[in-house]
Amino acid sequence: MQADGYGFKDMRKTRLKPISDKTRQRNQIWKLVCLTRMAYITAKYGYLLCEYCGKHGYFEDANSDNPLAVWGHHIDWNRDNTDLSNCMIAHNQCNTHIHDNNLKDVYQECFKGELSEG
Ligand SMILES: [Zn+2]
Numbered sequence: 001m002q003a004d005g006y007g008f009k010d011m012r013k014t015r016l017k018p019i020s021d022k023t024r025q026r027n028q029i030w031k032l033v034c035l036t037r038m039a040y041i042t043a044k045y046g047y048l049l050c051e052y053c054g055k056h057g058y059f060e061d062a063n064s065d066n067p068l069a070v071w072g073h074h075i076d077w078n079r080d081n082t083d084l085s086n087c088m089i090a091h092n093q094c095n096t097h098i099h100d101n102n103l104k105d106v107y108q109e110c111f112k113g114e115l116s117e118g
Helices: 008-013 021-045 092-100
Strands: 069-074 087-091
Touching: 021 069, 021 087, 069 092, 087 092
Parallel strands: none
Antiparallel strands: 069 087
16 A cells, blocks of 8 residues: 555645644544544444444544544534534545535434435
């Protein structure tokens, strides 16, 4: 997998602006919250899934560009609210759908979304 070593992913992670300590700390807390929520979902359903569409999701890192990788969506849209109750595990593509459509009525284990790709 040499081609992936210093390909787009690493380029993409290069940031123009340095992350503040506050943001870095917030991201670290959110990562723990996401992992905790993913562990709960996996234990409950037997596999990792998206709480929006209910379909299987892949565990990758927070910056994954795989549409079917899952990570936490801030239910109240406030990135400073890192409470576990504000974390809903969603596919990247479902998260995009939620944000593109300004959906505020989603919640943990709502399973009402449609997976755009079969
Ligand atoms: Zn989904």
